Amino acid sequence: MTKGIAVAIGLNGVDPVHYQGWSGPLHACEADAIDMQAIGRASGFQANTLLTARATRKAVTADILAAAKSLxxxxxxxxxxxxxxxxxxxxxxxxxxxxxxxxxxxxxxxTDDELYALWAQFSPGVRILQFSDSCHSGTVNKVMLYAAWSHQRGLPSTPKAMPMDVASRVYLNNREFYDPILKSADIANAKKRVGASVLLISGCQDNQLSQDGPFNGAFTGALKSVWNGGKFVGGYARFKTAIANKLPPDQSPELSQVGHVDLAFAAQKPFTIG
Structure with missing residues (x-):
C-alpha cells in the first residue's frame, strides 16, 4: 500500500544564543505548521510537527532521514x-x-545544499513535496512596499527574513560551524544525485519577502483558502497559480522541480498519496 509521511515545521522564534541575541519573533508559524499537519492527516499522511524549540537541525535531519529509510x-x-x-x-x-x-x-x-543532500537519501521513485513559507532575501525597498500594502489592509507587516546585520553577525561568530558545510564539495554536488522527484512550492521568489500574519503566514493562509478542505481541483501548477492570485503583488510563489522530473506527480491533485 502506498505510504505518505509528512513533517510540518513552524518556528515562532529562534535561540538567541546561536543567533547573537536575536530571537526572531514571529506570530503564526506554529499555526502554519499545525494547519499543514491537519491537511496532511486529512489526506492520509502520517503527519508530525516540529514547533519552535523542537525544530532543531538534528531533529529536522532525523525526521527526514527516517522518512527516507521508510519510503x-x-x-x-x-x-x-x-x-x-x-x-x-x-x-x-x-x-x-x-x-x-x-x-x-x-x-x-x-542550507539549501544540505536539503539537497538529504533528498539524495530517498529512493528513486519516491515523491517529495516541499512547501517553504519563508523569505530568502529582500531589499529595504521591498520591505517598504510590503509594509505599505499590508497597512492599507490593516495587516501586520513582519517579513520572515533574518535582518542583514543579524545574518552577518551569526555567520561571522559561527564560521567554524558553517564554513565546513558551505565549503563541502560533496554537498555542492548533492543536487545531481537526487533520484527522487522533488516538487517545491515556495512562498515567494528568492528576491522577495514572505509575510507573517496574526493567524497564518500570507502564503499558508492563501494555500488553506485555495485548498478549501480538499475541494480544490487541478494539479500543482494550477494550485500555485491560485495561491499567487490571493497574495500581494510583491509576493510571487514559485513552483520548481529537482531530481527526476515526474510529470504525472506534477499533474496530481495536491496531497495525493496513491
Missing amino acids: VAGDIFMISYSGHGGQLPDLNGDESDGLDETWCLFDGQM
Whole structure:
C-alpha cells in the first residue's frame, strides 16, 4: 500500500544564543505548521510537527532521514517549513548570486545544499513535496512596499527574513560551524544525485519577502483558502497559480522541480498519496 509521511515545521522564534541575541519573533508559524499537519492527516499522511524549540537541525535531519529509510518507490514525503529565511555566503561555488539560502532552524541555519543532500537519501521513485513559507532575501525597498500594502489592509507587516546585520553577525561568530558545510564539495554536488522527484512550492521568489500574519503566514493562509478542505481541483501548477492570485503583488510563489522530473506527480491533485 502506498505510504505518505509528512513533517510540518513552524518556528515562532529562534535561540538567541546561536543567533547573537536575536530571537526572531514571529506570530503564526506554529499555526502554519499545525494547519499543514491537519491537511496532511486529512489526506492520509502520517503527519508530525516540529514547533519552535523542537525544530532543531538534528531533529529536522532525523525526521527526514527516517522518512527516507521508510519510503520506497511510489510513496510520498511532504515537508513544510514556516519561519525565517536567511542567507550565507556560497563557499563551494554552486550559486550564481554567491549566496546559499537557508531555513533558520532553532539552533542554527540549514542550507539549501544540505536539503539537497538529504533528498539524495530517498529512493528513486519516491515523491517529495516541499512547501517553504519563508523569505530568502529582500531589499529595504521591498520591505517598504510590503509594509505599505499590508497597512492599507490593516495587516501586520513582519517579513520572515533574518535582518542583514543579524545574518552577518551569526555567520561571522559561527564560521567554524558553517564554513565546513558551505565549503563541502560533496554537498555542492548533492543536487545531481537526487533520484527522487522533488516538487517545491515556495512562498515567494528568492528576491522577495514572505509575510507573517496574526493567524497564518500570507502564503499558508492563501494555500488553506485555495485548498478549501480538499475541494480544490487541478494539479500543482494550477494550485500555485491560485495561491499567487490571493497574495500581494510583491509576493510571487514559485513552483520548481529537482531530481527526476515526474510529470504525472506534477499533474496530481495536491496531497495525493496513491
